[in-house]
Amino acid sequence: MPAKSNLRSGGDESPQNSLDIARDTFAWLVTGPHPVSLNGRLFDGLPDRDVPLDEVRDCLLARRCPQATRDAVWAHLVLRSRSEGATWTVAAVGMALPALTAVAAKLSARFAGDPADVHAEILHGFLAALTTIDLCRPRIMLRLRWAAYRSGYDALNEALAGPTPVAPGFRSAAPNPPWGHPDLVLARAVADGVLTQTDAALIGATRLEGMPVAEWAEVHQATSWAVYKARKRAELRLADYLRDGAADADQTDSVANQAAARISKANRAASDHGTAGRSHSVADGGASPERSSRGSVSKIEPESGVQGCGTNPPSTRSSEVPPCA
Template sequence: MFDTARTAFAWLVTGPHPVALDGRQIRGLPPRLVPLDEVGKLTVSKGCPQQTRDAVWTALVTRSRAEGSTWTVACAGLALPVLLPVAAKLTNRFRGEVHDIHAAVLTGFLEALTDVDLDRPAILVRLRWAAYRAGHRALREALDAAAPVADLGARAPGPEQVGGHPDFVLLAAVEAGVLTAAEAALIGDTRFGEMSLADAAQARGQTYKATQQARHRAERKLAEYLNAMRESDAATRPKRRRTVAREPEKTRRPVSPRPPKFGVGERGTRVPARPRPSRSTSEPGAVQEASSCD
């Protein structure tokens, strides 16, 4: 899928008349016709101002909407440096066929070209997130399809469980309505990506302090969301109880603490012991107890 996009883009910039942008109309580009492969190298360099990137992508997306095929291929080719890491991140632990997920990433990007807001900053960042969301949906569908049919209660693991990658967590927060896509992009790009907060501020058209405060508010909402999820999970998780096996109680008759002198337990009708004869000889007819039975 991505190989096809790369090959198609290569054809656009091959030969004596490569497809190019007029750099005289885009501040930050050389004032001449700039071939698209050169445009790509300029815009991915760390020294490229965000305003220049946005101006380039505004021109590319506008041409794609107006003219179609050639410029749509150009957009896909120039976006490969951000689309390939997205696809790799989504499928790095997936053991099934990755073609459909990669296709969903590219399709999500192409669909976003038709409606991405060109008046807002960080156009490519928002296109990347659209591709990521589409790929993530495809991944969840693939995981659900691979689950055993008998396990009807099974669900595909959420973004927190699939590799534990921060982008999955951010995407879940966006889907839950906790964060906007812009807030998730701000956290993801400045905390886990290569964009500095100063560059993000420039891209958003804000001061550094305002962007820092925006990120702080977004991170606080994210933390509250994750804490609520953990508490909910703890409340619904069945508690493990230790079961101590007990032997069935035997029905026993009460036993006297002083057993009978004869060593025989109480059975049947109790026979009272014969009264012992008195040893006194003062009474007439007294009989002494024999000492032997012989």
């Protein structure tokens, strides 16, 4: 029997990454006369028969699929993965592949290097969460997806923070200090004590990645309004930090320049319109007019916050995970 190739099919000789291998392995499980299946009679909304896992996945991705059915199926998969491992762990990964590949595509789109390590960390985060995820809370797949995202995001940040390779004959150079990539802006703000890790993750997910605030709040067991207020306070601190730091930045750094321009625009708008119509929440602590002149960071205004630094903001609804995943 010939050895299995680690190359992609179709003549593409690039090596497979971990998600490619997971996809192919899952395909083997559901192919042939005896595919790995679930007893559909145990789950409302599934056919009354043994249902192959790829068909189960299609059912869960359908909009009409109730959340209770999705959670019941995922609780069953997680428990079998924990108790039996092997086949059922591969099955769980295969069932989650639409979400995991979407996360990988989103994170890799901002990384010019080899994304294999990022993909591997996404898969590692998902597998780690399989062993710890709370099955009594709703939206199990959403929380597994978020664990995978955080793991991949941390790997991406680590890769972006590394030095740029410089070899003879190439015109590459180190990144322009102190800003550069938007993720590094958040990482530097955390390192300098301006933001907490949670603040940076919140801004990165809901501003840069387009994750709805309601989903973030549900995953972190908080109210949507509390998350909006926390993000607003964090973004105001970040805006001050960027405004103060951009003055010393390299003038060729487009990210820093665009951030400074956005802050100036917000300040001019606040000066023109004053503070009429603004209501101060308890979180504002009765903010003074001087503080208010910086302008608020609206939870709904498309031009608000630091997202994109001058680019079009992402959709307010994440496209990473299909509605019924």
